[in-house]
Amino acid sequence: MKHPRSLSSRRDFRRVMHTGARKRSSFGTFYVVRAVEDNAVSSLGLAVPRRVGGAVTRNRIKRRLREAYRAGAPERGFDVVIQARPEAAHVDFQQLAEEVSRLVAAQ
RNA sequence: GGAGCCGGCCGGGCGGCCGCGGCCCUCCUCGCGGGGGUCGAGGAAAGUCCGGACUCCACAGGGCAGGACGCUGGUGAAAGUGCCAGGCGGGGCGACCCGCGGAAAGUGCAACAGAGAGCAGACAGCCCCGGAGCUCGCUCCGAGGUGAUGGUGAAACGGUGAGGUAAGAGCUCACCAGCGCAUCGGGUGAUCGGUGCGGCUAGGCAAACCCCGUCCGGAGCAAGACCAAGCAGGAGGCACGGGUGGCCCGCCCCCUCGGCCGUAGGGCCGGGACCGCCUCCGGGUAGGUCGCACGAGGCGAGCGGCAACGCUCGUCCCAGAUGGAUGGUCGCCCCCGGGGCUUUUUUGGCUCCGGGACAGAAUCCGGCUUAUAGGCCGGCUCCACGA
RNA sequence: GCGGGCGUAGCUCAAUGGUAGAGCCUCAGUUUUCCAAACUGAAAACGCGGGUUCGAUACCCGCCGCCCGCU
Numbered sequence: 001m002k003h004p005r006s007l008s009s010r011r012d013f014r015r016v017m018h019t020g021a022r023k024r025s026s027f028g029t030f031y032v033v034r035a036v037e038d039n040a041v042s043s044l045g046l047a048v049p050r051r052v053g054g055a056v057t058r059n060r061i062k063r064r065l066r067e068a069y070r071a072g073a074p075e076r077g078f079d080v081v082i083q084a085r086p087e088a089a090h091v092d093f094q095q096l097a098e099e100v101s102r103l104v105a106a107q
Numbered sequence: 108g109g110a111g112c113c114g115g116c117c118g119g120g121c122g123g124c125c126g127c128g129g130c131c132c133u134c135c136u137c138g139c140g141g142g143g144g145u146c147g148a149g150g151a152a153a154g155u156c157c158g159g160a161c162u163c164c165a166c167a168g169g170g171c172a173g174g175a176c177g178c179u180g181g182u183g184a185a186a187g188u189g190c191c192a193g194g195c196g197g198g199g200c201g202a203c204c205c206g207c208g209g210a211a212a213g214u215g216c217a218a219c220a221g222a223g224a225g226c227a228g229a230c231a232g233c234c235c236c237g238g239a240g241c242u243c244g245c246u247c248c249g250a251g252g253u254g255a256u257g258g259u260g261a262a263a264c265g266g267u268g269a270g271g272u273a274a275g276a277g278c279u280c281a282c283c284a285g286c287g288c289a290u291c292g293g294g295u296g297a298u299c300g301g302u303g304c305g306g307c308u309a310g311g312c313a314a315a316c317c318c319c320g321u322c323c324g325g326a327g328c329a330a331g332a333c334c335a336a337g338c339a340g341g342a343g344g345c346a347c348g349g350g351u352g353g354c355c356c357g358c359c360c361c362c363u364c365g366g367c368c369g370u371a372g373g374g375c376c377g378g379g380a381c382c383g384c385c386u387c388c389g390g391g392u393a394g395g396u397c398g399c400a401c402g403a404g405g406c407g408a409g410c411g412g413c414a415a416c417g418c419u420c421g422u423c424c425c426a427g428a429u430g431g432a433u434g435g436u437c438g439c440c441c442c443c444g445g446g447g448c449u450u451u452u453u454u455g456g457c458u459c460c461g462g463g464a465c466a467g468a469a470u471c472c473g474g475c476u477u478a479u480a481g482g483c484c485g486g487c488u489c490c491a492c493g494a
Numbered sequence: 495g496c497g498g499g500c501g502u503a504g505c506u507c508a509a510u511g512g513u514a515g516a517g518c519c520u521c522a523g524u525u526u527u528c529c530a531a532a533c534u535g536a537a538a539a540c541g542c543g544g545g546u547u548c549g550a551u552a553c554c555c556g557c558c559g560c561c562c563g564c565u
Contacts, residue, residue: 261548
């Protein structure tokens with residue numbers, strides 16, 4: 001399975017965060033919305049604020065979340081924003097991947 | 108064996124599986140595709156404290172203001188404590204470490220204590236003179252002398268000795284320390300050593316104002332260049348061509364159109380808008396390419412130099428993302444800590460659990476500073492013991 | 495990337511080279527039947543580490559934290 005596209009523009013972030021379904025987990029808040037076209041490649045936006053750590057841990061969180069998404073979440077049809085919390089750096093990867101798949105697929 | 112000083116280096120390794128970014132090659136069903144190869148974070152990539160390269164502001168001068176720096180000589184493209192070597196002063200038993208223009212240009216500052224704190228000062232004390240008293244080794248009163256003694260303070264206007272004196276005092280002398288001038292010698296120099304003379308003392312703080320010397324234009328790769336796409340302008344002010352940057356001065360240079368003159372550089376005359384800048388409101392776009400990865404470059408030899416470093420030769424090509432790649436996960440080994448077992452101690456073996464730092468390139472480079480688990484190497488000092 | 499400002503009692507702020515102060519808060523006492531108010535008293539601080547100075551909250555240097563601009 002391939003990695004999802006990355007969201008970049010402020011506009012896209014706003015769209016997903018305002019119109020999407022909000023779900024919480026121990027390591028972050030999820031915003032999930034159906035993509036405009038059903039078989040478009042899914043998009044993933046990662047919001048990792050400065051307060052969770054330095055550049056190293058923030059990058060690490062983003063990499064782990066991307067990998068966790070790739071491991072099981074739908075390849076097509078969803079736009080997702082994950083707002084990370086400091087716990088995301090320490091959560092077991094197995095648990096992280098299951099949580100991401102479950103919360104996205106539940107939509 | 109213990110304690111310590113200085114310098115340099117590394118900063119997990121190997122292998123599966125699944126992935127990411129750049130470049131090259133290749134295949135086809137040509138696309139937002141497949142395959143192969145290759146490269147892919149750091150010693151600090153960090154903080155942004157200095158300095159440069161580079162780009163734009165069209166370009167150089169003088170003065171003022173402002174800022175930075177400050178022993179000497181090297182080195183380096185440059186630089187606040189860049190680095191190396193040296194000088195002087197201070198600290199430490201020592202290896203070593205820390206500091207560095209000027210206080211006899213001027214202004215200013217010093218709480219409390221203390222008699223007195225900046226051309227210093229009589230509280231006690233000491234001494235002399237006059238008077239009075241007396242138990243006649245003194246006491247009291249008055250006028251003076253004195254910076255040797257006490258006490259205060261961070262700091263009290265050289266130290267020791269002798270002479271001198273009523274008591275004292277650089278008052279005089281000798282030596283020492285320190286200062287100035289002259290001079291000799293060593294050193295490129297900071298400065299060191301010596302000789303002579305002078306006057307006897309000139310305090311501290313410039314990370315207080317300041318003085319002297321040296322240096323400094325501004326902005327920053329979101330610089331800047333090109334391409335593409337796209338909308339809708341309005342109000343006010345400034346200027347009446349622009350340029351100079353914080354200010355001033357003088358000077359110089361550059362636009363366009365028409366006409367005339369000149370071989371030409373250019374000159375003269377006349378005209379000058381589209382437009383420009385600033386502030387506010389409103390609208391559009393925030394895509395691509397270049398800059399952008401060969402450089403004050405890395406590594407290894409040789410030579411020169413005490414060294415920093417330089418020169419020559421050989422060899423290598425070594426990240427270029429753009430919401431931002433260099434990862435996720437598993438196994439083995441290594442290191443550290445803890446528990447259990449093994450025959451007791453030391454050494455060791457087996458097994459289980461936990462941990463392995465600080466930290467992520469964004470134009471590039473040279474420094475500085477700060478963070479950092481654990482480990483390696485080299486040089487040196489002091490103490491104790493032994494030979 | 496470039497630049498600026500601020501860290502002082504629990505909170506909001508002063509003082510600027512010598513002893514750090516005010517208001518609110520807290521605690522104790524007086525007063526009151528009790529509470530409040532009032533009065534009296536007390537506790538409590540210069541972000542951290544070096545340096546300059548006799549002496550630093552202030553001056554200089556380096557860190558740490560927070561806030562704000564410009565592009």
